[in-house]
Amino acid sequence: MSPVYPVYIIGEVVNLTCSAAGVSTVSRIQFFQDSQEIGSKEGFSPSDNYIHKLQRSSVSGSHAGVYSCQYWKNVSGQESPSDRSQSISITVTAHPVYIIGEVVNLMCSAVGASTVSGIRFYQDSQEIDSKEGYSPPHRYIDTLQLSPVSELQDGAYSCQYWKDVSGREIPSENSQAISIAVTARPSAPKLTVTPQHQIFIMGEFVTLTCSDLRTSTLSGIRFFRGTQKIHSRELPRSPGSYTSVFQLPKESGSYTSEYSCEYWKTESGREIASERSRPLYITVTARPSVPTLTLSPPHRIFIVGESVTLTCSVPSTSALSGIRFFRDSQKIRSKEYPRSLTGYTDSLQLPGVSGSQAGAYSCEHWKVVSGREIPSQSSQQISIAVTDPPPQPELSMDPPSGVVNKGLSLNITCVAPGGAGEQKFHFFKDGVEIVPEHLGSEISSTDPDMSSMNTSVLTILKAGPNNTGEYTCSYKKNVSGRWVLSLGSRAVNVTVSGINTGGILLVAGTLAAVIFCFRRKQRAQKLQESAKGSEGRECTSNLDPSHGNKESKAMDAGAEQREQGSEVTYAVIPLSALEAHTTQSKTKTQPAEEEHVMYSEVVTKHVQKPDN
Structure with missing residues (x-):
């Protein structure tokens, strides 16, 4: 459509063009007004470019409507239609509105007249222009230009032509009148930005406010970045100001953009835009790089x-x-x-x-x-x-007293509170972690199994003096992929006694020998006096450990005696006193006494010594 206006004024010319560009063959093109056929053309050739034009000269109210077009092509002797084109609306008014400073052209055409001597123009029935001397090549058309139009030229315009017949001027009837309204463009609004900074950041949002909208018939508002429209909105009423939020575009490097706004009103079907606001310059910079x-x-x-x-x-x-x-x-x-x-x-x-x-x-x-x-x-x-760290575990011992004889085994059990879970246990002696793998086969520990996920046992197979000390335990729990150590358990003390099972057997054997000695003494009354005295000394020595070392040595010399008529030989064996407990001080004085234990379990055969 040409020219393109939102509203056409009665008498203007409108051209509609339908193009089937890109189509190989076209047999017919048809125009439609409000879905009614209004004009067609057939017999196209490629040189026509398959274009058909429809002209609406001296447009009137009957030409207002919705226009479209369609083409046909011949396929095997049958016409095949295309889809309809997009629609174009034409609005016609008899009361156009012009803005002060625009150019208005009024055209008077005496189409159909055989002879025309001149054409006159009128404003509000007052002649304002006249032209004579027409000849047929001019087609009897005259144009009156109002440039630039002002409010003084607001009014109803018409025209007429005349011809001279026998020296007399014969005027035609006046044309239909066209009313022209002239109005001033609305004053420029004011544009402000919030927040108010000298520099802005790419991507941040700003609020632009267009104010001082001085019209009682406001229809809408627009915002511009440079010459590009970035926002437009129709308004149902006339507010004193209008705001809109914009995000500052992200570009490479810093930049400065010009922003402006305008509003418009609608009169006689025409949109009358205000003057643009004074430009607002916004300088934008990029954010620093991400740390x-x-x-x-x-x-x-x-x-x-x-x-x-x-x-x-x-x-x-x-x-x-x-x-x-x-x-x-x-x-x-x-x-x-x-x-x-x-x-x-x-x-x-x-x-x-x-x-x-x-x-x-x-x-x-x-x-x-x-x-x-x-x-x-x-x-x-x-x-x-x-x-918080996992709660404190419980530590217990077997035997519960914590006192164990040398050579016996000892079990220390660490129990973590709560339900089953992935855990690792650690035992400590005197604050130093015990690593069973580094201590050979004398100490072992059991990890939690599926039946007891919260218990671990440290076993000392043969207790010795070096196992005496203070023991604690703790455990690690898997928390979000990290092994977290619990609080330490309460401490338990282990004491290893120096008495072992061999020493107990020796003491028992000594007591048995003393009892047997007394019984043999009663049976040996008839022995010789020397043997009797010797045996008495042996028994006395065994019962009284307070005898001196000299007497003990004397007894040792004749320690081996053989009862007459017996196959049993008795031996007095001197035994040192039992070792002191390992926890006693090494500087403590050891007892000087010795215990003499007689063993009767040893059976010897009497051998006659050869004479010297």
């Missing part, structure tokens, strides 16, 4: 009381004015530097971390440009979880 946040030690979960370090590293290419740390999006620390730096790190120390310090941590840095802080994007978040 990197690291965690040391790199655990997913921490135990109450541990130390945690978070380090924020800024790339060396970024200017720096300060660094901030956040926990759960709340600022917890901010450090400003007296001068702009490039490439820097700052650390946040959390000594003795507690449950209140658990959360998602992040950091950012900023630079100052034109008096405004320009923050970077936040670093990736690092979540810190804090938990």
Whole structure:
């Protein structure tokens, strides 16, 4: 359609064009007005480019409507129609409105007249222009141009032509009147931005407000970035101002954009736009590069009381004015530097971390440009979880007293509270961890099995003096992939006694020998006096350990005696006193006495000594 107007004025010319470009053969093109056929053309050739034009000259109200077109092509002797084109609406009004300063052309045509001597134009029935001397080549058309139009030219316009017949002027009837309304363009609005900064950040949102909308018949408002329309909205009423939120586009490097706004009103079907607002210039810069946040030690979960370090590293290419740390999006620390730096790190120390310090941590840095802080994007978040250590285990012993004789076995059992779970147990002696693999076969431990996931037993197979001491245990529990050590158990004390099973047997044998000695003494009354005296000394020596060493040695010389008529030989065996308990002081004086134990279990055969 040409020319393109939202509203056409009675008398104007409108051209409609239907093109079947790209089609190999076209047999017919048809126009439609409100779905009714109004004009067609057949017999096209490729040189026509398959284009058909429909002209609406001197448009009138009957030409208003919805227009479309369609073409046909001949396929095997039959016409095949295309789809309808898109629709175009034509609106016609008899009361056009013009804006002061525009150019208006009024055309008067005496089409059909055989002879025309002249044409006159009228404004509100007053002649304003006249032209004579027409000849047929001019087709009897005259144009009156109002340029630039002003409010003084508002009114009803008409025209007529005349011809001279026998020296007399014969005028035609006046044409239909065309009313022209002339109005001033609405005054320019005012454009402001919120927040008000000298510099803005790419991607952030700003609010543009178009105010001072000085018209009682406001129809809509538009915003522009440069010459490009970025927002348009029709308004049902006339507010004093209108606001819209925009996101500043992201581009490479810093830039400055020009923004403006306008509003419009509608009169006689025509949109009358206001003057543009004064331009508003917005300077935009990019955010600094994203910092990197690291965690040391790199655990997913921490135990109450541990130390945690978070380090924020800024790339060396970024200017720096300060660094901030956040926990759960709340600022917890901010450090400003007296001068702009490039490439820097700052650390946040959390000594003795507690449950209140658990959360998602992040950091950012900023630079100052034109008096405004320009923050970077936040670093990736690092979540810190804090938990109490697992509860204290229970430690028990078998025997429960903790006192065990040398050479016997000892079991120490560690039981973790709570249900089954993945656990590792550790035993300690005098604060040093016991590693059974490093101690050979004398100590072993059992790991938890499926039937008892919370118990472990430390077994000392043969207790010795070096096993005396204070024992504790603890366990590790798998919490979010980290092995967490529990609190230590209460301590139990182990004492290893120096008495062993061999010593007990020797004592029992000694008592048996003493009893047997007394019985033999009664039976030996008839022996010789020398043997009797010797045996008495032996018994006395065995019953009275207070005899001196000299007497003991004398007895040793004749210790071996043979009862007359007997196959049993008795021997007096001197035995040192039992070892002191291993926990006694080594400087303690050892008893000087010796115990003499007689064994009767040893049977010897009497052998006659050969004479010398």
